[in-house]
Amino acid sequence: MQQNSLTTVESRIYATKDVKITHLKQGSTTYSKMSFPIHCGIYSEIETKEFIFQFNLNSEIFRAKGKGREWAHPHEWLKRTPGNDWVYYSTGGYTGVFEATGEYYLPNFQYPTNSILGGHPFAHEEITRISGSWYQFLLELQAQQTDLPRHFGNFLNQVITNSPEKLEQKAQLLHEIIGGRISVLPPDARHVxxxxxxxxxxxxxxxxxAFCKVKNNTVFTEKSDAEIRAQISRLAKLYGRDLINYNSLFLGEHDALQSSPERILFSIETACKEFDFDHSYTAGTNVFLFGSVTSLLNKPDAFFRQLVESGAMTYINIGLESADQQTLDKIGKPLTERLVQEAFWRGQDINDRFPSVEITANFIMDENLPDNHYKKILHLIREQQVHVKPKGSIYFSPLTFDRPSRTRLFEFNRIKIQSRLPTYLYIIQRF
Ligand code: SF4
Known part of the structure; x- marks a missing residue:
């Protein structure tokens, strides 16, 4: 992997009995799924007796954790997203979380989602104390550390300029550039x-x-090449110095696959070039997007061949929801079960033939669905599968929000055990 000149910059450390500042700490260069936290990218860190705060290359806080007894687990942490949401990563007892989500850590949000796992970490005082008062702690630290060496003093000054208000304004600018907050990211984005x-x-x-809680009223419309180019250039400026830590693109919004093949390929090529993913600190390039039954069935093989030639690993997540007509009618999805099943098999076919394209699929979970809903899914993911396959994840998306449920989890585990495809829960996360 080629690396940008920043990666050759050495870390610098300042340490006293009260504080340790590590400027330009070099984390992992690959995303890996481990039962202990491994953080990717280059970042800086301020550690006191009570806290650890981490900052991206724009000196903006993006991770925090407590060190005291009140902090639930030494492996758990808070993350601030570019959309300015705090997310709490909990171990959730490891095994249950990994089996259900494919990840060792469970993201917990401050807004309603469909997760059927986890508790209410933001009800814990220590967690809200850090997410709510980190800036005050840093101001106090700055007032105490009057004789910091210049290099570290400058770094702390930069950190202090990124106040909560400024970070919120930046998140608003991000949403303005991309046309609004993204109500849901594809489940495959968990890989990064x-x-x-x-x-x-x-x-x-x-x-x-009818059932969908993340849709909007907009009729499907493609952006022009000029609009896409303008977005890319504004995003590159906004991500600034921290761009080097990124290697992944999400093509929005809810059915980017319905865009013309030329527009999709143009967007990937232009964005990867402008964001300089070839020189990212993090290895590989990934593209994530949503598709629909119609958009998947309409795309010819030639398009997937071109995706492979782009050099990126492309994950396309298709909302199938159900392979049973009665269920489709009940949830108000205007499709036939025949078309859904055809799209499922088209996804399998693409997964078998195009190594750097992965089509994943979502099915819904809920109380009181017709019996045939689960039976027909199992027909596709078990009875009709000759072998266990490592590719083509199936995600189950609970329809109810903010209702952790042991019964649903039990139901999910029953299906997962029988499935011959990788099978996980889909936890809706916004951006
Ligand atoms: S197509 Fe997808 S985004 Fe649109 S309403 Fe249906 S489930 Fe929601």
């Missing part, structure tokens, strides 16, 4: 811990399903 750069190449979706 949701560290994506979003680029809106189309808006809206085709079906406006």
């Amino acid at each position: 811990d949701y560290n994506i750069i979003p680029l809106t190449i189309s808006e809206g979706c085709l079906y406006k399903c």
Whole structure:
């Protein structure tokens, strides 16, 4: 992997009995799934007796944790997203979380989502104390550390300029550039811990399903090449020095695959070049997008061949929801089960033939769905599969929000055990 000149900059450390500042700490260069936290990228760190705060290359806080007894677990941490949400990563007892989500850490949010796992970490005083008062702690630290060496004093000054208000303004600018907050990211973005750069190449979706809580009223519309180019250039400026830590692109919004093949390929090529993913500190390049039954069935093989030639690993997540007509009708998805099943097999076919393209699929979970819903899914993911396959994840998305449920988890585990495809829960995360 080629690396940018920043990666050759050495870390510098300042340490006293009260504080340790590590400037330009070099983390892992690959995303890996481990039962202890391994953080990717280059970042800086301020550690006191009570806290650890981490900052990206724009000197903006993006991770924090407590060190005292009140902190739930030494492996757990808080992350601030570019959309300015604090997310708490909990171990959740490891085994249950890993089996259900494919990740060792469970993201917990401050907004309603469909997770059926986890507790309420933001009800814990120590967690809200850090997410709410980190800036005050840093101001106090700055007042105490009057004789910091210049290099570290400058770094602390930069950190202090990024106040909570300024970070919120930056998040608003990000949303303004991409045309609004992203209500949901694809589940596959978990492979890079949701560290994506979003680029809106189309808006809206085709079906406006009755059950869906993340849709908008926009009729499906593609952005022009000029609009996409302008977004890319504004995003590159916004991510600034921290761009080097990114290697992944999310093409929004809800059905980017419905865009023309030329527009999708143009967007990937232009963005990867402008964001200089070839020289990212983090190895590999990934592209994530959503597709629909219609957009998947309409894309010819030639398009997937071109995706492979782009050099990126492309994950396309398709909302199938159900392979049973009665269930599709009940949830208000205007499709036939025949078309859903055809899209499922088209995804399998692509996964078998295009090594750097992965089509993943979502099915819903809920109380009181017709019996045939689960039966017909199992027909596709077990009975019709000759072998166990490592590729083509199936995600189950609970329809209810903010209702952790042991019964749903039990139901999910029953299906997972029988599935011959990798099978996980889909936890809705916004950006
Ligand atoms: S499930 Fe997908 S296609 Fe249906 S309304 Fe929601 S975003 Fe649109």
